[in-house]
Amino acid sequence: xxxxxxxxxxxxxxxxxxxxxxxxxxxxxxxxxxxxxxxxxxxxxxxxxxxxxxxxxxxxxxxxxxxxxxxxxxxxxxxxxxxxxxxxxxxxxxxxxxxxxxxxxxxxxxxxxxxxxxxxxxxxxxxxx
Amino acid sequence: xxxxxxxxxxxxxxxxxxxxxxxxxxxxxxxxxxxxxxxxxxxxxxxxxxxxxxxxxxxxxxxxxxxxxxxxxxxxxxxxxxxxxxxxxxxxxxxxxxxxxxxxxxxxxxxxxxxxxxxxxxxxxxxxxxxxxxxxxxxxxxxxxxxxxxxxxxxxxxxxxxxxxxxxxxxxxxxxxxxxxxxxxxxxxxxxxxxxxxxxxxxxxxxxxxxxxxx
Numbered sequence: 001x002x003x004x005x006x007x008x009x010x011x012x013x014x015x016x017x018x019x020x021x022x023x024x025x026x027x028x029x030x031x032x033x034x035x036x037x038x039x040x041x042x043x044x045x046x047x048x049x050x051x052x053x054x055x056x057x058x059x060x061x062x063x064x065x066x067x068x069x070x071x072x073x074x075x076x077x078x079x080x081x082x083x084x085x086x087x088x089x090x091x092x093x094x095x096x097x098x099x100x101x102x103x104x105x106x107x108x109x110x111x112x113x114x115x116x117x118x119x120x121x122x123x124x125x126x127x128x129x
Numbered sequence: 130x131x132x133x134x135x136x137x138x139x140x141x142x143x144x145x146x147x148x149x150x151x152x153x154x155x156x157x158x159x160x161x162x163x164x165x166x167x168x169x170x171x172x173x174x175x176x177x178x179x180x181x182x183x184x185x186x187x188x189x190x191x192x193x194x195x196x197x198x199x200x201x202x203x204x205x206x207x208x209x210x211x212x213x214x215x216x217x218x219x220x221x222x223x224x225x226x227x228x229x230x231x232x233x234x235x236x237x238x239x240x241x242x243x244x245x246x247x248x249x250x251x252x253x254x255x256x257x258x259x260x261x262x263x264x265x266x267x268x269x270x271x272x273x274x275x276x277x278x279x280x281x282x283x284x285x286x287x288x289x290x291x292x293x294x295x296x297x298x299x300x301x302x303x304x305x306x307x308x309x310x311x312x313x314x315x316x317x318x319x320x321x322x323x324x325x326x327x328x329x330x331x332x333x334x335x336x337x338x339x340x341x342x343x344x
Contacts, residue, residue, distance in 0.1 A: 008178075009301075011177060011278060011281075012231075013175075014295070014299050015175030016171070018298070018325065018329070019167070022167045022168050023217075023220060025164065027158070027160035029323075030164050030167075031160055033323060033326065039163075041159055041163055045157075045158075045160075046162075047166075048157075048162040048163065048165055049157060049162055051190055052190070054190065055190035055193040055197070056147075056154065056193055059194060059197050060147075075143075075198060075201040075205065075206075076204045077205075078206075085194070100187075100190040100193075101186075101190070
């Protein structure tokens with residue numbers, strides 16, 4: 001029964017060493033290997049770039065969206081949960097979260113303007129004139 | 130007329146850093162991108178059940194996200210030291226993220242067991258841990274892990290050199306130890322490792338891009 005941990009660790013050791021071995025490959029070698037594995041290197045590269053860009057775009061979108069609504073987010077307060085990243089507005093405490101997998105954003109912070117923000121107060125004053 | 134412009138330097142710096150990360154993503158070459166993809170793929174496979182359905186994309190995206198958060202936060206995320214090659218930075222990030230996922234999985238497993246006290250007919254509380262014989266895993270899980278190892282080895286049954294290298298890697302031996310134990314020169318060792326990589330990744334490609342890679 002002590003084998004379980006061994007099998008798990010053995011596979012981990014194998015895969016991690018294979019991952020490490022990829023880093024030492026020359027450009028020609030990695031392209032040749034990708035083709036040999038039955039994948040178009042150009043297509044694989046683009047697919048990977050899109051995945052990277054999607055992560056970046058999601059964070060920009062969520063920050064932009066919250067800023068437009070007058071919420072104040074502290075970058076140091078992002079925390080990773082099972083679904084994705086979570087944070088709360090420093091001013092009103094509204095919750096917000098997002099996932100890079102789908103680019104989806106959730107939380108009451110996205111539903112409307114921050115009631116405590118100066119931006120909101122100015123708009124309110126303008127509306128009352 | 131002189132109009133003073135007030136700029137929060139720290140915000141400007143973080144913005145420039147994020148722009149730089151985006152620029153680096155744009156500049157990654159056709160060879161560097163598959164390298165990142167394969168590295169992520171093997172690291173996620175190495176997680177086994179701890180991957181919890183995550184794929185190479187999840188790991189890679191997490192690495193970028195932590196880099197971007199690190200650009201604007203002082204205590205969170207992962208700071209990219211510009212003296213380090215961007216590919217190296219991302220692979221380093223992926224390595225620590227996957228190690229962290231593994232650690233969290235082990236902690237959560239222990240947490241879940243201890244979080245479920247049971248009550249008998251007399252209302253007496255018992256921990257499920259009371260009936261656990263040892264710290265060893267269930268037999269069915271053990272078999273699944275064993276099966277996976279056997280299945281990988283079976284893929285190379287006609288390639289004795291690759292099988293030897295594979296067994297040695299499973300045993301945790303390092304490159305030089307393997308080379309000296311089996312009398313392999315650099316070329317033969319590299320060729321065997323390449324065959325292992327190609328075969329393992331080809332299997333994934335058969336299932337299409339959306340396939341989950343957790344074992």
